[in-house]
Amino acid sequence: MRIATWNVNSLRSRIDRVEALLERHDLDVLLLQETKAREDQLPLMGLQSLGYDVAAAGFDQWNGVAIISRVGLADVSVGFDGMPGWGDSMTAEARAVGATCGDIRVWSLYVPNGRKPDDPHYVYKLDWLDRLHDAATAWLGTPTVLGGDWNLAPTDDDVFDITRFAHSTHVTPAERAAYRRFLDAGWTDLVEPHVKGADGFTYWDYYRQRFERNRGMRIDLVLGSPAVADRVTGARVDREERGGSDGHGNGASDHAPVIVDLAD
């Protein structure tokens, strides 16, 4: 079984790339973030003709999430028990969608960005992560994947230059501690063992030619419960999708897809 996660930065503007990605990598499940589309705007016909079902959430804001699967899409749930509200409930629900695909429960997550360490959104981000952690404790005993844009870099090796993040989110001790709670509880980073340091970057700012200089960050993470971690046979980042054959990434998302292979 092959699972990927990708912050697509608008599903409508990149539907052709999504369909090509599914076919190029023979994906069974694709987790998407920043879909930026209402339910009635989702371009589904091409996906369905390729044999995929789609579950989506977050239709009325920037950070919608979706699951695309050709191995079943059952028991879809939007959000998790205890997920904190931010504004109205529709907004809060936009950040997590879960479904059972084959024999695995998958979650597509868009962790709040946090904006600035002194912004209320930063407090919301930490609270959101804590509540996800608490809800996820109940899922540890079943085959479960927590994949998506976590909007945090777990270690200094996961950013191109830590001195450039002195007053930034994504690298603060509190965010990293919130993430480490998952590891301490028994979740496993399915990708890091296979792609080290700067080779594991998944996000590069569009400007200042960050991709061309590999000045990126590893913030798109895939965690697995023990039953899933035992099945990983490989993992990689699809930089071709981010950079393109011309090396400039024309028409690309600012994130690259992350792919994980699991033994059947």
Place this chain on the structure above:
DNA sequence: ATGGTAGTTCCACTA
């Protein structure tokens, strides 16, 4: 501290 680019609900906001 600012600004750069790309996306959207498109001259304002989010990432």
